[in-house]
Amino acid sequence: MSLLLVATGDTMAHRAASVASGRDLLELAGPPPMRVVVEDVMAEPSWDTSVSTQLALARRVHKAIAEDEFTGVVVTHGVDSLEETAFLADLLAGSARGGIVFTGGLRPLSAANPDGPANLATALVAAADPALRGVGAVVCLGDELHAARWARLRDGFTSTPHPMLGRVVEGKVRLTSTPPPRPPVVGGEPETDVALLKTYPTMPSSLLTMVTDLGAQGVVLEGTGDGNVPVELFGTVMSLTQMDIPVVVASRAHTTEIGLVERMGAISAAGLPPEKARMALMVALGKGGGVAAALRYFGNL
Structure with missing residues (x-):
């Protein structure tokens, strides 16, 4: 059993003069709940994330669970367009049964109190928890879990007017509302234009x-x-x-x-x-x- 960490850089990985790799972030996050395989992905800044990058991330998430048999996937992503990429991954996940968690940081590593490493640590715990298998993509910041369909960036993330999906409490996922229904499966290549x-x-x-x-x-x-x-x-x-x-x-x-x-x-x-x-x-x-x-x-x- 193992998790896949897909790291795209952006704010949570920004140091004063460099960008931390996925492996660097994993070390800063502390011991994970299970073995983690790290993949670094070159991506545009999240305020300018291309459709091709969003599709590549969504496809990788699906393949990791449906074909590569990872227990779950965590994607680190800039918060500006995180909710859109997470929702696209949710739409393309189909019936893949594994934890799919998107996380990011509001403050860079160079800040006095960066939030990225703690967010990543919580996201890894969530992705490993059986409670999220088959739920679809979720957004995790702090200890909060928001369904990708409902997550909105508002000084952090919120599900309003829908209820928050749940929290990570003492190393366990606690769902506090019913996940949204799974979207229809279409197949084919999404129309990018x-x-x-x-x-x-x-x-x-x-x-x-x-x-x-x-x-x-x-x-x-x-x-x-x-x-x-x-x-x-x-x-x-x-x-x-x-x-x-x-x-x-x-x-x-x-x-x-x-x-x-x-x-x-x-x-x-x-x-x-x-x-x-x-x-x-x-x-x-x-x-x-x-x-x-x-x-x-x-x-x-």
Whole structure:
């Protein structure tokens, strides 16, 4: 039995003049709960993490558990886009039964009180615990565990308005709420050319057509609290839907309602925040299928 540690550097590994390796971080974290295999991955800063890097990490997580038979996987990741990469890993994990834990640090190793080593130590304990097998990806900072679907960066991570998944207490995982349902399995290669646009009153429809003219195979729109988008976009949304380019609308308040634009063919993001709705649409289009595939996928999330 062993764990895989995938280290991507970023804030938790930053020293004054160097970046700590995964092995360095493991030594600083203290004795792990079981044998750990370390893999260092070159990655962009988390505020600029590419889709190709996110997909590579998600694939490695799945392979480590489904094929390489690791008990669990811990991925260290910069916090800026950690929730998106963790959710993508969750979407692609399928029925793989092993602990999948993403962690990071809010303060670098060069800080007077770095939090990365302690977060890593807790994440390793969580990944080794049988309680997380089959749960999907989780985010761990401090002693808190947040389901990847619900985790949001807010001066640390929170699951609000959903309950926190659990905690690590005295070396054991204690789940305090029911994990979200496992997402549908699509297969195929996720469609990486999916655009995300934040809407605003009087937004010109040319901004929407511009991204599809440039090749976007799907679009996520961030609407208001009730999921409404400007009326100026209605005709374009209908046209794109008729061209079999799905348009998913995510409410900035995480509601499932999307207002009148649903009559134009738009699809509800099922309560996902916009950036996660983009990850879900990428996966939904993994085998093509256009609007029908997206509608089916989000209807089953």
